[in-house]
Amino acid sequence: MNVTVFERNSYIGGRSTTVHAYDDPNIPVELGASIFVQVNRILVNAAKEFNLSISAERSTAAGPTIPGPSLAVWDGQSLVVTQEGENGWWDIAKLLWKYGLAPIKTIRLMRSTTAKFFKMYDEPVFPFCSLTQAVSDVGLLDVTASTGEQYMLEHGITGSFAHDIVQASTRVNYAQNLKYIHGLEAMVCMATDGAMAIEGGNWKIFEQMIVAANATTLLATGVSSVEKQDSGAYSIRFQPTAEVGDTASKSQNFDAVILAGPYQYANLSISPEPERLPDKVPYVQLHVTLFASPHLLSPVFFGLPQTEPAPKVILTTLPPGEDAGEGAAGCGSPGFFSISLLDPVINPTTGNQEYLYKIFSPSPPNSTFLANLLGLEHPHHRSGTGITDEDITWMYRKVWNSYPYEFPRVTFDDLQLDENLWYTSGMESFISTMETSALMGKNVARLVVDQWRGKLANGSKGGGVR
Numbered sequence: 001m002n003v004t005v006f007e008r009n010s011y012i013g014g015r016s017t018t019v020h021a022y023d024d025p026n027i028p029v030e031l032g033a034s035i036f037v038q039v040n041r042i043l044v045n046a047a048k049e050f051n052l053s054i055s056a057e058r059s060t061a062a063g064p065t066i067p068g069p070s071l072a073v074w075d076g077q078s079l080v081v082t083q084e085g086e087n088g089w090w091d092i093a094k095l096l097w098k099y100g101l102a103p104i105k106t107i108r109l110m111r112s113t114t115a116k117f118f119k120m121y122d123e124p125v126f127p128f129c130s131l132t133q134a135v136s137d138v139g140l141l142d143v144t145a146s147t148g149e150q151y152m153l154e155h156g157i158t159g160s161f162a163h164d165i166v167q168a169s170t171r172v173n174y175a176q177n178l179k180y181i182h183g184l185e186a187m188v189c190m191a192t193d194g195a196m197a198i199e200g201g202n203w204k205i206f207e208q209m210i211v212a213a214n215a216t217t218l219l220a221t222g223v224s225s226v227e228k229q230d231s232g233a234y235s236i237r238f239q240p241t242a243e244v245g246d247t248a249s250k251s252q253n254f255d256a257v258i259l260a261g262p263y264q265y266a267n268l269s270i271s272p273e274p275e276r277l278p279d280k281v282p283y284v285q286l287h288v289t290l291f292a293s294p295h296l297l298s299p300v301f302f303g304l305p306q307t308e309p310a311p312k313v314i315l316t317t318l319p320p321g322e323d324a325g326e327g328a329a330g331c332g333s334p335g336f337f338s339i340s341l342l343d344p345v346i347n348p349t350t351g352n353q354e355y356l357y358k359i360f361s362p363s364p365p366n367s368t369f370l371a372n373l374l375g376l377e378h379p380h381h382r383s384g385t386g387i388t389d390e391d392i393t394w395m396y397r398k399v400w401n402s403y404p405y406e407f408p409r410v411t412f413d414d415l416q417l418d419e420n421l422w423y424t425s426g427m428e429s430f431i432s433t434m435e436t437s438a439l440m441g442k443n444v445a446r447l448v449v450d451q452w453r454g455k456l457a458n459g460s461k462g463g464g465v466r
Contacts, residue, residue, distance in 0.1 A: 001449075003215040004254070006238055008222040012210060013203030014261065015400060016434060021292055021356055022394045024348050028200050029290055029356065031398050033434045036202065038194025039114070040435035041121060042442065043205055050208040053199040066296070066344060066355075068309030073168045075319040076334035078303050080164045082311065095165075102161035106190060109155050113187040116140050117431070121439065127446040131412040131426055140184055144430065145410050148178040148186025166190060168315040172338040172360065174403055174432070175284045177318065177330050185406040188431055202434065224249070225269040226257055232419050256448050258422040260441065265401065274418035281429055283401040285328065286337075289359040291370075291395040292345060296355060298375025312341040326405065328362035335369070336361040347393055354393060364397055403432035415444060422448065 011017070013032075021027040036043045047054055073081040083094070095103040119125050119138045128134035135141050143151060148170060152162045167178040169189040174181060198204050210217055218238070225237040234257045239249045259266060263278040297310040304310060316334035318324055324332030331337060337360040345356045359365055365373075367387045376391055406429065413426025427440035 001452075003213050004252070005210055005215050005217045006221050006223045006236070007217065007219050008241075010220040010241075010243060011203070012207045012217070012219070013201070014206075015402065016201070016203045016206065017398075018201030018203060019290070019396050021290070021345060021396075022348050026348075027345055027356075029342065029358070029396075030197065030201065031288055031290065031396070032400065032402075033202055035195045035197050036434055037192060037196070039118070039191060040433070041118075042438040043202075043435050046205050046209065046438075047198060050205065050212070052204055052208070054196045055199045066312060066341065068296075069311040071313040071315070072302070072311035073164055073315050073317055074302055074334060075317050076332065077319050079311070080160075080317065081168075095161075099159060099161040099165075102157050102159050103165070105155065105157045106152070106161065106166065109152070109157065110187045110190045113140070113143060113184065114191050116143075117184070127443045127450070129415060129447065131415060131430060131440075132410070135412065135430060141410050143184040143187070144182045145408050146183040147408055148181050148183050151183030151186065152178075164317055167317045171317065171331075172315050174406060175286055175331070175337050175360065175362070176406060177324065177332075179323065180326055180330070181406045182408040185431060188433070205434075223266075223268060225271070226421070227271050228418070228421075229253065234420065255452075256420040256422065258424065258441075258444055258448070259417075260424045262401075262425045262428070263423065270417075270421075274421055276414045276417050278413040278417070278423055278426060279429075281404045282327075283404050285362070286400045286402040287359075287361045287364050288398045288400060289361065289365055289395070290357070290397075291359075291392050292347065292354045292356050293374060293392050294352060294354050295374040295376070295391065297339070297341065297357075297373060300375060301373050314339045331362045336365070339373070350393075364399075404429050406432065415440075415447070 015032040017030070017032040018028045019031050021029055038044065046052075069082045069084050071083040072079045081098075116138045117140060120128065120134055125134055125137055128137075132141075135144065146154065148166065149162065152166065162178055166186060166189065169192075170176050170178055170181050170186055173189045174185060176185075178186060218240070220241040220243050221238050222241065223236055223238045227235045227237070229235060233253050233255050235251050235253050236257065237249060237251045240247055259268070262281075262283070264280045297312075297314075299308050299310040300306055302310055302314065315338050316331075316336060318332045318334070322332055324330045338358075340358045342356045342358055345354055346352070347354050370387055370392065374391065376387070409429060412430055413423060415423060415426065417423050422444045424437065424440045424444055427436050430436070
């Protein structure tokens, strides 16, 4: 089997992307998919197989050397939950004192719900020809049909725990509120045990998968058209970008084609039109802001006394009674989804200790917001540019179409768009994670190979796949 990977970017990984603070290769920072967890079987096993070094979740790496609680939830008016230690969400005593049995009920519901999902990894469900049918077979259609809010109420979880804790998790993970995100994705957000990352970037897993497949990889190369031949094979027309040098358009034939990215962003012509086309689904436009500063977060910004240190990670929920709605407006009065102090770092130019931060927000934070966030009463200004390099020494901004709005639904895109034409991104409206995209890739690969085995048994030949 000959596999060719066409990648429009100049790197492997897609939304799993690493950049370098201060442009220093020794300080990598995840710009996209930051973590995976212990139950992510494919990613964990791949990391072991490829002998990749694993580190703990970086948002907790700031550690005890920096003063302040490890995590808090802010509703734009006050801190509704504060966690002092390093035990993740489940600082059990405090949560039970405030929320009663709701935390325990939520853990149980999360485990029973995700246990159904894990049946999709094995026979008799795997490999599945229809995602909708597979979701039904494992008993999850009623979960994706409900909002997270409805699903928790149906299972007797009442009170403010869902609003304060679960919604803070859906906002940091998917920039969506519990009233609109479907119940399965809400439960996935609570499956956080054993959060980890690959040292140097999670993209290394996917790079090593390609190496292990002995695939031909064409980076900085965009596919413009896919044309079906009378034989059932496909002619792929592709063109390298200017950074490659030779920008001449080329074509090559393949027996099967797998579109491994959202169709609506592929800028791809398929002829003749396939029997089935994926739905156009709304994606979250997420602004990611990375920056380094010599200043810690201002406690005053979060309504704390000046003498009390601010939390290192701040998640957000909505203030009581506020329904911010869908889309970017769903962020509501807090104005951002999360702020994380990732690490203390050494500025390689000055040799001074600084702090590395990450912000998820629906719009780019401006200089006024950042000055208030860092407690700069008289920030150093340079004409027309806002805060100077003395206050923020390095910054990187990125806008992602990061994941779909996970609205409740009971049908999902087809895996096979036409004969020998496959699609993996329908998985994202079900669950959008690195692990589930890997599962769908594995599933489609198995279906392609099973079809080829059937053809070989009947005397015909298999061939290449894009």
